[in-house]
Amino acid sequence: MEASEIFKCIADTQRLRILNLLEAGPLCVCHLQELLDVSQVKMSKQLSIIKQMGLVESHREGTWMIYSIQEPINGLIQNSLHYLREADCSECNQLQRDLLNRGKLILRITDTAEECPDTVCQQIGCY
Amino acid sequence: MEASEIFKCIADTQRLRILNLLEAGPLCVCHLQELLDVSQVKMSKQLSIIKQMGLVESHREGTWMIYSIQEPINGLIQNSLHYLREADCSECNQLQRDLLNRGKLILRITDTAEECPDTVCQQIGCY
DNA sequence: TATTAATATACCATTGACAGTATATACTAA
DNA sequence: TTAGTATATACTGTCAATGGTATATTAATA
Numbered sequence: 001m002e003a004s005e006i007f008k009c010i011a012d013t014q015r016l017r018i019l020n021l022l023e024a025g026p027l028c029v030c031h032l033q034e035l036l037d038v039s040q041v042k043m044s045k046q047l048s049i050i051k052q053m054g055l056v057e058s059h060r061e062g063t064w065m066i067y068s069i070q071e072p073i074n075g076l077i078q079n080s081l082h083y084l085r086e087a088d089c090s091e092c093n094q095l096q097r098d099l100l101n102r103g104k105l106i107l108r109i110t111d112t113a114e115e116c117p118d119t120v121c122q123q124i125g126c127y
Numbered sequence: 128m129e130a131s132e133i134f135k136c137i138a139d140t141q142r143l144r145i146l147n148l149l150e151a152g153p154l155c156v157c158h159l160q161e162l163l164d165v166s167q168v169k170m171s172k173q174l175s176i177i178k179q180m181g182l183v184e185s186h187r188e189g190t191w192m193i194y195s196i197q198e199p200i201n202g203l204i205q206n207s208l209h210y211l212r213e214a215d216c217s218e219c220n221q222l223q224r225d226l227l228n229r230g231k232l233i234l235r236i237t238d239t240a241e242e243c244p245d246t247v248c249q250q251i252g253c254y
Numbered sequence: 255t256a257t258t259a260a261t262a263t264a265c266c267a268t269t270g271a272c273a274g275t276a277t278a279t280a281c282t283a284a
Numbered sequence: 285t286t287a288g289t290a291t292a293t294a295c296t297g298t299c300a301a302t303g304g305t306a307t308a309t310t311a312a313t314a
Contacts, residue, residue: 003211003218007138012271013131029291042273044292063281063290079210080203084130087202091130139301156261169303171262190260190311 001054006076009053013091014038014046019069020081020095021102022056026068026119031109035101059119066119128181133203136180140218141165141173146196147208147222148229149183153195153246158236162228186246193246 010016017036021027027035033043047067050056055077057070084092085099109116137143144163148154154162160170174194177183182204184197211219212226236242 002140002216003214004138004140004143007134007143007207011131011134011138013129016131016134030289039274040291041275041293045272048292060280060291063288065291075214076207076210080134080207083203083206087130089129157259166304167261168263168305171260172302175262187261187310190258192261 001074003076005053006074009050009055010077010080012046013094014042015050016084016091017095017098018046018050019055019077020085021098022067022069023073023078023081024099024102026066026117027102028061028064028066028117028120030064031105031120032067035098035105061117061119064117066117068119128201130203132180133201136177136182137204137207139173140221141169142177143211143218144222144225145173145177145194146182146204147212148225149194149196150200150205150208151226151229152233153193153244154229155188155191155193155244155247157191158232158247159194162225162232188244188246191244193244195246 010019014036018032021032021035029040029043029047032047033040036043047056047058051058051067055070055074056067058065058067060066081095084095086092106120110121137146141163145159148159148162156167156170156174159174160167163170174183174185178185178194181197182201183194185192185194187193208222211222213219233247237248
């Protein structure tokens with residue numbers, strides 16, 4: 001995987017945010033959609049691009065598609081994310097806010113089992 | 128300066144290589160051209176883009192235009208370059224080779240003063 | 255002053271990324 | 285089997301990036 005391909009991928013703010021969120025744990029499409037406030041089609045396309053590159057993997061759970069980081073995580077992505085989470089720019093702040101919002105969302109969906117994919121719950125340890 | 132703008136910039140292999148070389152020290156356009164083996168027009172355009180973003184600065188020395196990193200260097204770029212120089216991908220290897228070739232070129236041009244811009248020589252300490 | 259070297263810009267054609275609408279697929283539950 | 289939910293894909297138009305050719309600009313030199 002060439003560096004330029006990785007950079008091109010994370011040069012898109014939405015893809016960067018998606019990878020930032022997934023590095024914290026798996027999420028289904030609709031929850032990513034909610035966190036990024038973006039249309040279903042657009043989210044699906046972005047995920048398809050990232051998956052095509054081998055950066056994330058997905059599996060089905062009922063009607064949900066759960067996306068997670070493909071392990072081992074690409075080093076350049078990890079390096080960039082870690083740098084940006086400590087840095088100060090409006091996109092960097094967004095990444096931090098996204099992680100906070102992810103926390104809130106997780107709290108909410110683990111409250112009602114019908115809203116929460118198994119994979120997400122197992123990750124959190126809510127069973 | 129947004130992270131996505133930086134990533135878009137270095138998502139181009141040539142621009143990444145240029146920044147990698149300039150981080151090691153100033154160079155004139157024709158020597159960058161030689162190191163990257165790229166047309167004059169293309170090099171000039173790339174430098175214009177990078178300069179527009181405020182990542183490099185330039186000054187004239189006779190007919191030469193000397194480009195150097197705009198200090199303080201952008202943190203995300205520095206972080207990415209440092210990571211890539213240690214990493215293993217064909218572009219990463221290219222960055223390392225470029226630095227070696229830069230060393231050879233410097234040795235050659237400091238040998239004949241007509242070929243060597245003052246700024247480059249001062250950097251090396253050949254006077 | 256005419257010429258040459260180094261560099262920049264204008265112009266044009268091609269390609270590729272992106273957004274939106276409509277539609278298809280996969281699964282669940284009644 | 286039908287309806288509903290979640291997700292993916294096909295199709296289309298638009299806009300931005302890229303590369304090339306020609307030309308302009310600036311400075312040095314004969």
